[in-house]
Amino acid sequence: MELNDLYRDVILDHNRRPRNFGALEPADASVEGFNPMCGDRLTLRLRMADDRISDIRFEGQGCAISTASASLMTEAVKGRTRSEALQLFDRVHELLTDDAAPHAQELGKLAALSGVRAYPARVKCASLCWHTLASALRSSNPQVLPAVSTE
């Protein structure tokens, strides 16, 4: 496996210049994600309009994979409904863990995360933000959510 396949240009770019990075006040949901193995943390804040994610931003510190994954995720889910975003979560989860995952065209730029599959120790880095998002979207009371942990 080539490192270039893990650190593709899209990943490097989103790590260098993360999109939708920073605070979001007020927010309808605020969830913390934590990877106890490496100490990475992120805070995800969402604004909802009816059932749609009208705005989403993240803050925190993490490796290139986790930062780029969160950045790509915020771009991909903004404007989507709750169930669309959760479907995308499932699709990305397959992409990260399942060698037989179809090369889903609809994933767009998110497909750049597929290189992570060859590095099992790094899958959690890429999936932390997605688990955090899913926790917010599945909750009936997203204002008071426990932190999400990858362990």
Next chain:
Amino acid sequence: MKNIALADHSAGFDVHELRRQFPILARTVHGKPLAYLDNGASAQRPSAVIDAVDDYERRHHANIHRGVHTLSQEATALYESARDRLVRFINARSRHEIIFVRGTTEAINLVAQSYARPMLQPGDELLITHLEHHANIVPWQMVCEQTGAKLVVAPIDSRGEVHVEAVVALMNPRTRLFACAHVSNALGTVLPVRRLIAAAKARGIVTLIDGAQAVPHMQVDVQDLGCDFYAFSGHKMFGPTGVGVLYGREQLLERMPPWQGGGEMILAVTFAKTTYNGLPNKFEAGTPNISGAIGLGAAVDFLSGLDRDAAHAHEGALLGHATAVLGRIPELRIVGTAGEKASLVSFVVSGVHPHDLGTILDEDGIAIRTGHHCAMPVMEFFNLPATARASFAFYNTLEEIDRLAAGVERARKLFA
């Protein structure tokens, strides 16, 4: 010809000959020769250890202290002779003072639950330092919760050093126990344990030293140190995983209740009353890690057969070289710059997260540790989520350190 002191070939110390005794060091990772620089997490085993375990498994295995049959007697003799070697290795007074445990973590938990818990009163204090491994923090927090005692933490400075005066200032009549690392796993700092122990002793405070990172690098003499308890792990000193040692002063161990109940730790059991066995068996309930203890005994023999002064000098040269070549890399900061350090370098590189660095170096066959090193308070002190840590053993070479530096440069370019 004395003027060229190449560390890899210093007098009486042939690192390449030594490496041949560690079979794993000959393997490749991703097509590159393995450069194993993660010895602080776990060191590799010499053939002598692998063979001792193998011989036991193939020829001598049976339960110990149980049977009258030949295998049981052989296994018992091997297990107990490992204990004898450990008595000599750290200069304990007797075999009653060497308790086999799963590792340093279990040793500290044993002391917390069996020594500290029965003795602590609400308002009593336990004193540790800011650079402890979680294994020397959490067991004390647990016992504080159970007893109403208070955990007090002595500060470190910006170099990652512990100052004796700063610790002593926190010792008071309520301080019942002082526990600290001999060598910091996260930063490499060698703590002034002898002076700390003396200060504690003068005030009647019982001492525990976490020696997990010290025993692989230096000769430890528990009587000379004067500590009450000393804990270490087999796998960090070139022995097997799942076995370690709690040294305790016999007078203290005698007074302590058993920590787990079961077989081996008893003399007689009736439903009305159980009479406990003597030391060290009182603390070794159940069938122990027999092969692990035998492997640890072999690791002791291996270390005792080394010229440890030469090995120590070689490790010092590795540390000096790593500090120099990594220090030349722009944007790289070494975290932990104590005056006296064991052979390890913790560092961060701006723009490159330690996790990414770990993956990139692995592609070059270089194994380092990245993360918080189970010392999150230390990371918090330096305001870092994680560092990269290269930790050396006497079998590492200057060339491996050059490869590490080249890999770091490659990572910097990728993320620039």
